[in-house]
Amino acid sequence: MRVPVPLAHAHRLLNHGPTTLVSTAHGGRRNVMAAAWVMPLDFEPPKFAAVVAADTFTRELLLASGECVLHAPTTAQIDLTMAVGNTSGRERDKFQALGIPTEPGGIVQAPLVAGCGAWLECRRLPEPAIEQRYDLFVLECVAAWADDSLWQKGEWHFSPGGARTIHHCKGGLFYTTGERLQASRKS
Numbered sequence: 356m357r358v359p360v361p362l363a364h365a366h367r368l369l370n371h372g373p374t375t376l377v378s379t380a381h382g383g384r385r386n387v388m389a390a391a392w393v394m395p396l397d398f399e400p401p402k403f404a405a406v407v408a409a410d411t412f413t414r415e416l417l418l419a420s421g422e423c424v425l426h427a428p429t430t431a432q433i434d435l436t437m438a439v440g441n442t443s444g445r446e447r448d449k450f451q452a453l454g455i456p457t458e459p460g461g462i463v464q465a466p467l468v469a470g471c472g473a474w475l476e477c478r479r480l481p482e483p484a485i486e487q488r489y490d491l492f493v494l495e496c497v498a499a500w501a502d503d504s505l506w507q508k509g510e511w512h513f514s515p516g517g518a519r520t521i522h523h524c525k526g527g528l529f530y531t532t533g534e535r536l537q538a539s540r541k542s
C-alpha cells in the first residue's frame with residue numbers, strides 16, 4: 356500500500372542510489388522515462404539533482420510544467436524501465452503503448468507509475484545555467500510516498516527473495532540492493 360513519507364525522510368528513499376523513473380505531464384500530454392543519474396541534494400526541504408538530457412520529451416514537459424515525479428521502480432519493473440528508457444514519448448504515449456498502470460499524485464499533475472517502491476513528487480527549481488550546461492535539474496520534493504511492504508519506520512526493508520530497488524550499471528545490466536548493514540556509529 357502506498358503510504359506518505361515525511362519530507363524530512365524523503366532523501367532516504369533515493370540515498371542508496373536506485374535507478375529511477377521520471378514522469379511528467381503538461382497540456383494533455385504525459386510521459387515517463389528512465390533516469391539512473393538522480394541523487395539527493397539536500398535534507399529539508401528535500402532537494403534532488405537529476406540529469407535529464409536535452410533531446411528527451413521528458414525535459415520538454417518538465418520545462419513546460421515545472422513538475423515531475425521521481426520513482427524507485429523494483430525488480431518486477433526492470434523490463435518496464437528499459438522500455439521507457441529506450442523509446443521517446445514524443446511519438447506515442449508510453450503509458451498506453453506499454454500498458455503502464457498509473458495513479459494520480461497528491462500535488463503535481465504528473466502521474467504516478469503504480470507498483471514502484473517509492474514516489475517523490477517534485478517541482479523544478481529553475482537553474483538555467485546548469486540545466487543547459489550539464490543537463491542537470493534541481494528538484495524540490497513536495498510530497499513523498501513509499502510502498503509499506505518495503506518501507507517501514509523510516510527505512511527500506513528488503514526481504515530475501517522479495518522485491519528490491521534496481522541499480523543500473525550498463526546496457527540493461529542491473530544490480531539489486533544488497534544486505535542491510537548497520538555500522539556501530541550512527542553519525
Ligand SMILES: Cc1cc2nc3c(=O)[nH]c(=O)nc-3n(C[C@H](O)[C@H](O)[C@H](O)COP(=O)(O)O)c2cc1C
Pocket residue numbers: 374386387388389390391392393406407408409410411412413414436437439440441442443444445523
Ligand atoms: C537504465 C536507464 C537509465 C537512464 N538514465 C538516464 C538519465 O539519468 N538521464 C537521461 O537523460 N536519460 C537517461 N536514460 C535515457 C532516457 O530514459 C531515454 O533517452 C528515454 O528514451 C527518454 O524518453 P523521452 O524522450 O520519452 O523523455 C536512461 C535509460 C535507461 C535505460
